[in-house]
Amino acid sequence: MDAKKQDEALAKQGPGRDRRRWPREAQPPNEAAPSIAPALEPLHFSTLELTPEDQFPAWQAHMAPLVEIRLPDGRSPEAGFPAEHTAWNLGGMLIVQQRAPAHSYVRSAAKLRSSSIDHWYVALPHNGRSWTEVDRRVAEGQPGKLEIRSLGYPFRGRTTDSEGVFVYLPRDLFADAAATLDAKNNSILSGNLASLLADYINSIEARLRSLTAEDLPRIVHATRSMIIACLAPPAEHAAAAEQLASVALMERARRYVHQNLDAAHLTPDSMCRALGVSRSRLYQLFEPSGGVLHYIQSRRLLAAHVALSDPADSRRIVAIAEAVGFSSAANFSRAFSKEFGYSPREVRSSVVLPRPAQPVSLAEQKNAASFEGWLKALGS
Numbered sequence: 001m002d003a004k005k006q007d008e009a010l011a012k013q014g015p016g017r018d019r020r021r022w023p024r025e026a027q028p029p030n031e032a033a034p035s036i037a038p039a040l041e042p043l044h045f046s047t048l049e050l051t052p053e054d055q056f057p058a059w060q061a062h063m064a065p066l067v068e069i070r071l072p073d074g075r076s077p078e079a080g081f082p083a084e085h086t087a088w089n090l091g092g093m094l095i096v097q098q099r100a101p102a103h104s105y106v107r108s109a110a111k112l113r114s115s116s117i118d119h120w121y122v123a124l125p126h127n128g129r130s131w132t133e134v135d136r137r138v139a140e141g142q143p144g145k146l147e148i149r150s151l152g153y154p155f156r157g158r159t160t161d162s163e164g165v166f167v168y169l170p171r172d173l174f175a176d177a178a179a180t181l182d183a184k185n186n187s188i189l190s191g192n193l194a195s196l197l198a199d200y201i202n203s204i205e206a207r208l209r210s211l212t213a214e215d216l217p218r219i220v221h222a223t224r225s226m227i228i229a230c231l232a233p234p235a236e237h238a239a240a241a242e243q244l245a246s247v248a249l250m251e252r253a254r255r256y257v258h259q260n261l262d263a264a265h266l267t268p269d270s271m272c273r274a275l276g277v278s279r280s281r282l283y284q285l286f287e288p289s290g291g292v293l294h295y296i297q298s299r300r301l302l303a304a305h306v307a308l309s310d311p312a313d314s315r316r317i318v319a320i321a322e323a324v325g326f327s328s329a330a331n332f333s334r335a336f337s338k339e340f341g342y343s344p345r346e347v348r349s350s351v352v353l354p355r356p357a358q359p360v361s362l363a364e365q366k367n368a369a370s371f372e373g374w375l376k377a378l379g380s
Helices: 003-013 052-063 109-114 171-183 192-206 215-231 234-259 268-275 279-289 292-308 317-323 329-340 344-348 362-367 371-377
Strands: 043-046 068-070 084-089 094-100 103-107 120-127 130-134 137-141 147-150 155-159 162-169
Touching (some): 043 371, 084 371, 120 171, 120 192, 137 147, 147 171, 162 215, 268 279, 279 292, 292 317, 292 329, 292 344, 317 329, 329 344
Antiparallel strands (some): 084 094, 103 155, 120 147, 120 162, 130 137, 130 155
């Protein structure tokens, strides 16, 4: 059965809201639908609580897996080096938010020989300027302009006081586009596609604390596709732009679903109106997810599972079902049992059961308890 037919079947039995089969329970004002549990736990490093004379050596040690850090001429380590570094592990890539005073940096040939880290990274400065040299070619970084660079080649440079975000991606992720990336090493990306990628990275950074495990592999895939699109030859830009547009549209669609899980008007027709697309385009977009209504129902059931598994959530099962868009207790129970293999009551009764499959294991992330460990494990 194709996605469209699945949607039609779900529409006949799915969570309509026109007629309620039990009285609505009173809920506190402004109570939101249960959110999906966030998947990421950041790894934060800061020199702010150290004595001024200890700050720079600590930062040098923290950044040693990547580069050798030096102070500008005339600046003493005793003057202090207030810096912060927060890393987020998305499984297939790392995102780092960094703030640091002016310094110079070197990734030498000797460090390359002793290091197994050869990832690509994309830098997006929020403020400050930098100058980085690779093979006597200097790239000048500035706020809002994307830089792409390989950790598999030596480089050196300097930066003013700066703050920005860095995205580290394993080289193997670009195995089919290695030549394209190598040709653009140490480049400043420009054009409309680069602006779209910068906006996308900014939007990911803003949502890091709320991303779910289901989101992570899709974000990695989308980021890879957008980087390749930015570096593609001009003849391929039309297809690349179309791919980027689909990625952005799917992100808007997912956000709309998440924000309207409990709404009676959450239907393919309402989504078409909200997103400004045709019904056929919407079905095409959700074809890999089994159809629009299948995706909506899966998200509703996952939200219900999270709520039922939360010992702090004392709502009745029927209230949780209604909060995620089901108006029939029987329909909810059948759909839930089919999705997870056990009933809502079993979850609420604290029976030890497997949670919905998560594509990224937090336990595996925590085994690498340092930024260096995360870098070395990236892509393995």
